[in-house]
Amino acid sequence: MVKKSDTPKTDxxxxxxxxxxxxxxxxxxxxxxxxxxxxxxxxxxxxxxGKHSAKAQREADEEAEKEARKQANLEKADAPKVKQKPxxxxxxxxxxxxxxxxxxxxxxxxxxxxxxIKAASKAKFDPTLExxxxxxxxxxxxxxxxxxxxxxxxxxxxxxxVAVLTSDDKKAAAAKEAGADAVNSEDLLDAxxxxxxxxxxxxxxxxxxxxxxRHAKVLGPKGLMPSPKSGTVTADPANAVSEIKKGRLEIxxxxxxIVHTTAGKLSFSDADLASNVxxxxxxxxxxxxxxxxxxxxxxxxxxxxxxxxxxxxSAELTAK
Numbered sequence: 001m002v003k004k005s006d007t008p009k010t011d012x013x014x015x016x017x018x019x020x021x022x023x024x025x026x027x028x029x030x031x032x033x034x035x036x037x038x039x040x041x042x043x044x045x046x047x048x049x050g051k052h053s054a055k056a057q058r059e060a061d062e063e064a065e066k067e068a069r070k071q072a073n074l075e076k077a078d079a080p081k082v083k084q085k086p087x088x089x090x091x092x093x094x095x096x097x098x099x100x101x102x103x104x105x106x107x108x109x110x111x112x113x114x115x116x117i118k119a120a121s122k123a124k125f126d127p128t129l130e131x132x133x134x135x136x137x138x139x140x141x142x143x144x145x146x147x148x149x150x151x152x153x154x155x156x157x158x159x160x161x162v163a164v165l166t167s168d169d170k171k172a173a174a175a176k177e178a179g180a181d182a183v184n185s186e187d188l189l190d191a192x193x194x195x196x197x198x199x200x201x202x203x204x205x206x207x208x209x210x211x212x213x214r215h216a217k218v219l220g221p222k223g224l225m226p227s228p229k230s231g232t233v234t235a236d237p238a239n240a241v242s243e244i245k246k247g248r249l250e251i252x253x254x255x256x257x258i259v260h261t262t263a264g265k266l267s268f269s270d271a272d273l274a275s276n277v278x279x280x281x282x283x284x285x286x287x288x289x290x291x292x293x294x295x296x297x298x299x300x301x302x303x304x305x306x307x308x309x310x311x312x313x314s315a316e317l318t319a320k
Contacts (some may be wrong), residue, residue: 037079094122099308106311110277112268113302113310120307127266127305128157129273131280133259134298143291146259147229147252150283154272155247157265162244163188163199164237165226173204174238180244192218201244203237204225247276251283259284266304277302278316285317 013299092097098120108116113320114129137144148199163182164175172183182188182199185208191198192215202219204212204226212219212226226232230250234240240248255260263276281300290297303309 003233007134008298018048020172036200037259062277063317064117098122102308102310104308104310106314108302109300109313110274110281110316111270111298113312114273116310117302117307118270119302121177121266121304123266123306123307126157127307129263129266129277130267130303130305131259131261131263131277132301132303132309133281133284134300135257135284135292135297136298137253137257137289137292139253139255139257144285144289146284146289147227147250148283148287149231149248149250150279151243152189152249152264152276152279153275154245154264154268156249156262157268160201160244161199162203162241164241165189168205169205171205171237175241180241181284189215197222197224199224201232203232203234203240203244204237205237206233209233241260249267251282251287253278260263260277282318 050092101120104115117129135146138144139145162179164172164180165185165188166172166175166183167185172185176183180203189211192212195218202224209226216225228234231240231243233250249261251259251261261280263280265274266273268276284297297314300312300314300316301309301314
C-alpha cells in the first residue's frame with residue numbers, strides 16, 4: 001500500500017510551485033538567448049576593426065584600381081604616337097595664285113608688303129588694308145590693356161557720321177561747322193532711348209555724360225559709348241569732330257590681346273598707305289601699357305581684304 005502524506009497539498013501550493021518553475025525556466029532561457037547576441041556583437045566589432053572588414057576591402061580595391069590606371073597611363077605614354085594627317089585646306093583659284101605670288105614666311109618692310117599686296121590682290125572692289133598686331137599682354141589685367149587713338153595722315157577712306165551731345169549752343173554751332181552731322185542734344189537723346197542710332201561716332205562734353213549713363217548698356221555693346229580714352233569725351237567737340245572727319249582711328253586690343261585695325265583703301269597711293277600704317281604702329285609703340293614687362297609686340301601682319309597676310313619686321317614699330 002502506498003501511504004498518503006499527512007501534509008495535504010492545496011491548490012495554492014501547486015500553483016506556487018508551477019509559477020516558480022516557469023519563472024526559473026524563463027530566466028534560464030533568457031540567459032541562454034542573450035549569450036549568443038553578445039557574442040555576435042563582439043564578433044561584429046572584431047570584424048569591423050580587422051583587416052578583412054568591408055571598409056578595408058573597399059580601400060584595397062580602390063588602391064588596386066588606382067595602380068591599374070597608373071600602369072595604363074605609363075603604357076600609353078610609352079606607346080608610339082600616331083601621327084595625324086594635316087588638315088587639307090582647299091583654296092580657290094585666286095587664293096592659290098595669290099599664295100604662290102607672295103612670300104608668306106619672309107619678314108617684309110611696310111613698303112615691300114604694300115607693293116606685294118597691291119600686285120597680288122584680285123578683288124573686283126576697292127579692298128581695305130588691314131593691320132594686325134599680336135601683343136604679349138594679358139587682356140584680363142586692367143594695367144595691360146591698350147586703348148588709344150591716332151589720326152591717319154591720309155584718312156581712312158570712309159565717310160563717318162558724327163553726332164555731338166553738348167548743352168552749350170556755341171560749342172554745338174562750332175561742331176556743326178567742323179562737320180558734325182547731328183548736334184541737337186534733345187533729339188539725339190530721344191532717338192537713343194528709342195534705339196535709333198543714325199551715327200557712327202558719338203562725341204559728348206563732360207556735362208552730358210550723366211544723361212548718357214542710363215543708355216550705357218545699349219551704347220556700350222555697339223561701341224558707341226563716348227570715352228575720355230578714345231577722345232570722344234572732350235570739352236572741345238569741334239576739334240574732336242575735325243580729327244574724326246580727317247581720319248582719327250581708335251586702336252584697342254581684343255580679348256586675345258590682338259589689335260585689328262584698318263589703314264585706308266588699297267586704291268590709296270603707296271606713300272599714303274605707308275604713312276597710315278606707320279602711324280598705327282607708332283601709336284601702338286608709344287602707348288605701351290604700364291603693366292607690360294619684357295616683350296611687348298609678338299608679331300605684325302599686313303593684309304588686304306581677301307588676301308593672305310604678310311609678316312612685318314617689328315623694327316617698323318620704331319621706324320620714323
